[in-house]
Amino acid sequence: MITNRELLIKTVLYRSMHRGCKETDILLGVFAQKKINDLEDDELRLYSQLVLEDDALIYDWILQKSLTPKNYQNLIQKIRQFHKL
16 A cells, blocks of 8 residues: 555656756756655655746756745755755
């Protein structure tokens, strides 16, 4: 039987890799493939919200072109550190 966490992980993995914007696909997809299982439950739920945001916003937050909303700051920092940005 699949757990809620496993289902959420599968959902966010798909959403991370199939965004419509190749740059964001790479930034989120590679991060999710390697690190999604390391996220605590609260972080995973927050990540599931993040992947619903607009690609252009996510891309700008990761590249520090615009201010990241407070609720996503730690998560965006983890993604930045993973990619060594």
